[in-house]
Amino acid sequence: MQVTLVPFADILPKDLSDLSEDLRRLGFAAEIGRTLSLPPEAYQLDRRQYHAEVLLALLQHQPGQRVLGITSSDLYAGNLNFVFGMADLAGRAAVISLYRLREAADDAIFRERMAKEAVHEL
Numbered sequence: 001m002q003v004t005l006v007p008f009a010d011i012l013p014k015d016l017s018d019l020s021e022d023l024r025r026l027g028f029a030a031e032i033g034r035t036l037s038l039p040p041e042a043y044q045l046d047r048r049q050y051h052a053e054v055l056l057a058l059l060q061h062q063p064g065q066r067v068l069g070i071t072s073s074d075l076y077a078g079n080l081n082f083v084f085g086m087a088d089l090a091g092r093a094a095v096i097s098l099y100r101l102r103e104a105a106d107d108a109i110f111r112e113r114m115a116k117e118a119v120h121e122l
Contacts, residue, residue: 003122004033004064008055008071011035015098015114016070022115028122033062038073052077052086052095059093068118069095085121094121 003023007016016032023030042054052075059069075097077083085096101113 001027001122002029002031002065004031004062004067006033006059006062006064006067006069007035008069008073009035009037010072011070011098012072015072018111019070019114019118022111023118026115026119031064033064033067036062036069038071044076047076049074049076049082051075052083052097055095056086056088056093059095060088060091062093065092066122067093068122069093070098070118071095072098074099084117087121096121 005016005020020030020032038050039054039058042050044051050073055069059067075083077086082100084100085094087094096117098114101117102110105113
Protein backbone atom coordinates (compact mmCIF):
# COMPACT_ATOMS: atom_id res chain seq x y z
CA MET A 1 0.00 0.00 0.00
CA GLN A 2 1.24 3.46 -0.93
CA VAL A 3 1.19 5.91 2.00
CA THR A 4 2.23 9.55 2.14
CA LEU A 5 3.42 10.63 5.59
CA VAL A 6 2.41 14.22 6.22
CA PRO A 7 4.30 15.68 9.17
CA PHE A 8 2.87 18.55 11.12
CA ALA A 9 5.43 21.23 12.02
CA ASP A 10 5.96 19.89 15.55
CA ILE A 11 7.39 16.51 14.44
CA LEU A 12 11.02 15.68 15.12
CA PRO A 13 12.89 14.65 11.95
CA LYS A 14 14.15 11.46 13.67
CA ASP A 15 10.60 10.35 14.52
CA LEU A 16 9.52 10.89 10.92
CA SER A 17 12.47 8.99 9.46
CA ASP A 18 12.07 6.13 11.98
CA LEU A 19 8.38 5.76 11.18
CA SER A 20 9.01 5.90 7.44
CA GLU A 21 11.70 3.22 7.75
CA ASP A 22 9.52 0.98 9.94
CA LEU A 23 6.53 1.24 7.61
CA ARG A 24 8.71 0.30 4.64
CA ARG A 25 9.98 -2.69 6.59
CA LEU A 26 6.33 -3.69 7.15
CA GLY A 27 5.62 -3.60 3.41
CA PHE A 28 4.23 -0.10 2.93
CA ALA A 29 5.50 2.12 0.14
CA ALA A 30 6.05 5.14 2.39
CA GLU A 31 7.00 8.56 1.12
CA ILE A 32 7.21 11.84 3.00
CA GLY A 33 4.93 14.69 1.94
CA ARG A 34 5.17 18.37 2.67
CA THR A 35 5.08 19.62 6.24
CA LEU A 36 1.87 21.29 7.40
CA SER A 37 1.36 23.84 10.14
CA LEU A 38 -1.01 22.93 12.94
CA PRO A 39 -4.16 24.97 12.28
CA PRO A 40 -4.83 27.41 15.12
CA GLU A 41 -8.58 26.78 14.89
CA ALA A 42 -7.98 23.12 15.86
CA TYR A 43 -6.46 24.08 19.22
CA GLN A 44 -8.71 24.08 22.28
CA LEU A 45 -7.06 26.27 24.91
CA ASP A 46 -9.11 24.95 27.85
CA ARG A 47 -8.08 21.35 26.99
CA ARG A 48 -4.57 22.20 25.74
CA GLN A 49 -5.22 19.73 22.92
CA TYR A 50 -5.89 19.72 19.20
CA HIS A 51 -9.18 18.49 17.76
CA ALA A 52 -8.32 15.38 15.72
CA GLU A 53 -11.25 15.80 13.34
CA VAL A 54 -10.02 19.24 12.24
CA LEU A 55 -6.58 17.80 11.42
CA LEU A 56 -8.19 14.86 9.64
CA ALA A 57 -10.28 17.20 7.46
CA LEU A 58 -7.11 19.09 6.51
CA LEU A 59 -5.35 15.84 5.56
CA GLN A 60 -8.18 14.76 3.26
CA HIS A 61 -7.06 17.44 0.81
CA GLN A 62 -3.43 16.30 0.65
CA PRO A 63 -2.16 14.34 -2.37
CA GLY A 64 -1.53 10.61 -2.17
CA GLN A 65 -3.28 7.24 -2.30
CA ARG A 66 -3.33 7.05 1.51
CA VAL A 67 -2.33 9.99 3.72
CA LEU A 68 -1.12 9.68 7.31
CA GLY A 69 -0.66 12.88 9.29
CA ILE A 70 1.74 12.79 12.23
CA THR A 71 1.82 15.22 15.14
CA SER A 72 3.56 15.37 18.49
CA SER A 73 0.64 17.32 19.93
CA ASP A 74 -2.04 15.81 22.14
CA LEU A 75 -5.31 15.04 20.33
CA TYR A 76 -8.93 14.62 21.38
CA ALA A 77 -12.15 13.78 19.58
CA GLY A 78 -15.79 14.10 20.59
CA ASN A 79 -16.30 13.37 24.30
CA LEU A 80 -13.03 11.44 24.60
CA ASN A 81 -10.29 12.81 26.85
CA PHE A 82 -7.68 11.92 24.21
CA VAL A 83 -7.10 9.78 21.13
CA PHE A 84 -3.91 8.19 19.82
CA GLY A 85 -5.18 8.64 16.29
CA MET A 86 -8.18 8.80 14.02
CA ALA A 87 -8.99 7.62 10.51
CA ASP A 88 -11.62 8.48 7.96
CA LEU A 89 -13.10 5.00 7.57
CA ALA A 90 -14.75 5.79 4.24
CA GLY A 91 -11.78 7.76 2.94
CA ARG A 92 -8.04 7.65 2.61
CA ALA A 93 -6.78 9.92 5.40
CA ALA A 94 -5.68 9.31 8.99
CA VAL A 95 -3.81 11.16 11.72
CA ILE A 96 -1.76 9.91 14.68
CA SER A 97 -0.40 11.66 17.74
CA LEU A 98 2.95 10.70 19.24
CA TYR A 99 2.25 12.66 22.44
CA ARG A 100 0.97 9.83 24.64
CA LEU A 101 2.98 7.12 22.88
CA ARG A 102 6.12 8.57 24.49
CA GLU A 103 4.84 8.12 28.07
CA ALA A 104 7.02 5.73 30.08
CA ALA A 105 8.72 4.49 26.90
CA ASP A 106 12.35 4.09 26.00
CA ASP A 107 13.36 4.66 22.37
CA ALA A 108 12.64 1.06 21.28
CA ILE A 109 9.20 0.91 22.89
CA PHE A 110 8.28 4.35 21.55
CA ARG A 111 9.29 3.35 18.03
CA GLU A 112 7.27 0.13 18.28
CA ARG A 113 4.21 2.03 19.55
CA MET A 114 4.54 4.58 16.77
CA ALA A 115 4.57 1.89 14.06
CA LYS A 116 1.67 -0.02 15.62
CA GLU A 117 -0.51 3.09 15.85
CA ALA A 118 0.31 4.06 12.26
CA VAL A 119 -0.61 0.60 10.96
CA HIS A 120 -3.78 0.56 13.07
CA GLU A 121 -5.00 3.85 11.60
CA LEU A 122 -3.99 2.91 8.03
